[in-house]
Amino acid sequence: MKSTDTTREEMWAKQHLSATHIDYAIWERDKQMLHRMSAISRSCTFVVDVYKLRYAFASTNFVDLLGYDSHKIATLERQGDYLESRFHPDDSTQLERLQVELGKFIYSLPIEERNDYCNIYSFRVLNARKQYVRVISRQQVLEQSRNGKAWLILGNMEIAPNQKESDQVECTVLNLKNGEMFSPVLPSPAPISLTQRELEILQLIQKGLLSKEIAHKLCISIHTVNIHRQNLLHKLGVQNSIEAINAGLASGLLD
Incomplete structure (x- = not known):
């Protein structure tokens, strides 16, 4: 990030x-x-x-x-x-x-x-x-x-x-x-704001589910899942799912 x-x-x-x-x-x-x-x-x-x-x-x-x-x-x-x-x-x-x-x-x-x-x-x-x-x-x-x-x-x-x-x-x-x-104080980073759906998908990614499995669980299309995945990667400032999970943990979005 x-x-x-x-x-x-x-x-x-x-x-x-x-x-x-x-x-x-x-x-x-x-x-x-x-x-x-x-x-x-x-x-x-x-x-x-x-x-x-x-x-x-x-x-x-x-x-x-x-x-x-x-x-x-x-x-x-x-x-x-x-x-x-x-x-x-x-x-x-x-x-x-x-x-x-x-x-x-x-x-x-x-x-x-x-x-x-x-x-x-x-x-x-x-x-x-x-x-x-x-x-x-x-x-x-x-x-x-x-x-x-x-x-x-x-x-x-x-x-x-x-x-x-x-x-x-x-x-x-x-x-x-x-x-x-x-002693300098760093400015606080802007809070990360995910939609409820993006957060749900991030939590399912953390559990190891693939896009097809996420789509089935949430009753949405794979295309929609992939759009949400790209959006949350962009908001978290990361390149892949592993980095997204780490960023989610660091920011408190994930337990």
């Missing part, structure tokens, strides 16, 4: 970075420093290149501490969203929505204030034992372009000392200049 009309990559693209304002010799020096730091630190460090819209670096601590694939970490620039692939799927949706909302906040500020913030997230990832553990991830600007735009984003991820049971992503935004903090 698509959680937002705007993606993180689209928010990054709002920087309108230009190659003429970026010096990759700076990044090569930073990368050497990060390799040295990761050798003495147990935190998992990563860098996002906002100009190239991709990850540029991840420390080997992701392999040792969280069981990530060593080859994919070493070649992260070519692996797309590999880091996110180990996030809890429910948390991934919340994280993307939070990052988009925070992006909107950042771009509402004067340009000279946009790089003053550190975003601190708490969410769940798979560890080496294929168990979900809660981590703390801190993200802030590492390097700016020559005209002051955020170019490289530095992240540090550590296993949270408090492994509380929660299905909520927590987020705190820290102003690095004055120490002020706030």
